Amino acid sequence: MTAAPVRTLLLWCPDWPVLAAEIVDGVPATDPVAVLHANRVVACSERARAEGVRRGLRKREAQGRCPQLTAVEYDPGRDARAFEPVVAAVEELVAGVEVVRPGACAVAARGPSRYLGGEEVAAERIVEHVAQACAVESQVGIADGVFAAGLAARDGRVVPPGGTPGFLADLPVEALGRPALADLLRRLGVRxxxxxxxxxxxDVLARFGFDGALAHRLAAGRDHRPLAVRQPPVDLAVTADHDEPLDRVDAAAFAARALAERLHDRLAAHGLACTRLGIEAVTAHGQELHRVWRHDGLLTAAAIADRVRWQLDGWLSGSTGRAGTRS
Structure with missing residues (x-):
């Protein structure tokens, strides 16, 4: 029997790569700004959108629509570093926060709903606290499951318990965040x-494979855990001890790659894949740090390494409080 989706509260910071560029590099987010990856726009500011800039545009076309556009290269490490103080601020009110990606984090809604006075009140309190602590605007969505809560956050919406399938039903297939799958589905008449x-x-599993089957469960408002339920081995943790503390990003990146490859190999040996990753570190002074990253799909060894590196970079940068200086 499949477990019911967990009632989830998700905090989303719109245009996060743009805000991260302001927080870390001082690029004013109130200006027309576009963040580029592989010469295409992956995020843009509100003023840039007002001038016709959209995600997916090539750099030249975006600059043609907005000659005063400031172009910034995409840097996932910068996004993660800047988001760490936001996650820490959320943790001041609620426990068990999971990072979905830089700019979005989630928590089971039951706890904060109970002790903050209801789901809508909890959402308002968290948004207000993040604004006060970090000078960052955010929106909260609440629904059954992380995927639906993320979509609900786009409108600051609380989807009633049990109403998630209906909420999702009319959304376009592009909401899955899988462009290739969405394109194929549209060509098949699935919109x-x-x-x-x-x-x-x-039929979905046979035609689209395992990731397509995960997406199918998301579309139906069901929990996206692996279809073939199996008991994972007791210990899937991998660790690394260092004689000297890691105090440089390049050293952290090297450690991240080694740990990621070991974890991926261990999972593969058991026929498993990674969808949620816990990262722990102990400082030279004995302080224990912990963060959980969640993903709707399957994390490859490279994706695991990226998340470990981003998180270690965030801790090493000591950026806590930096977001609060943004005006």
Whole structure:
């Protein structure tokens, strides 16, 4: 029997790569700004959108629409470093925060709803606290499951318990965040998440593979854990001890790659894949640090290494409080 999706509260910071560029590099987010990756826009500021800049545009076309555009190269490490103080601020109110990606974090809604006076009150309190502590604007969505809560956050919406499948049904397949799959589904005449959810699960698995099957469960508002339920081995942790503390980003990156490869190999040996990653570190002074990263798909060894490196970089940078200096 499949477990029901967990009632989830997700905090989302719009245009996070743009805000991170302001927090870390001083690029004013109130200006027309575009963040570029592989010569295409992956995020842009509100003023840039007002001038017609959109995600997916090539750099030259974006500059043609907005000649005064400031172009910034995408830096996931910068995004993660800047987001760490936001996560820390959320943790001042609630426990068990998981980073979905830089700019979004989630927590089971039951606890904060109970001790903060209800789901809507909890959402308001968290948004206000992040604004006061970090000078960062955010929105909260609450729904059954992380995926639906993330989409609800776009409108600052609380989806009633049990109402998640209906909320998702009319959304376009692009909401899955899998462009290649969405393109294929549209060519097959499947345009909404409801259309996709209505397809037989066995047919989806046979046609689109395991990741497609995970996406199918998301579209239906169901928990996205692996379809073949198996008992994981007791210990899936990998650790590394260092004689000298890691105090440089390049050293942290090297350690991250080694740990990621070991973890990925251990998972593969058991026929498993990584969808949620816990990262722990102990400082030279004995302080224990912990952060959880979540992903809707499957994390490759490279993706695991990236998240470990970003997190270690965030801790090493000592950026706590930096976001609060943004004006």
């Amino acid at each position: 909404t998440l409801g259309d996709f959810a209505a397809l037989p699960a066995g």
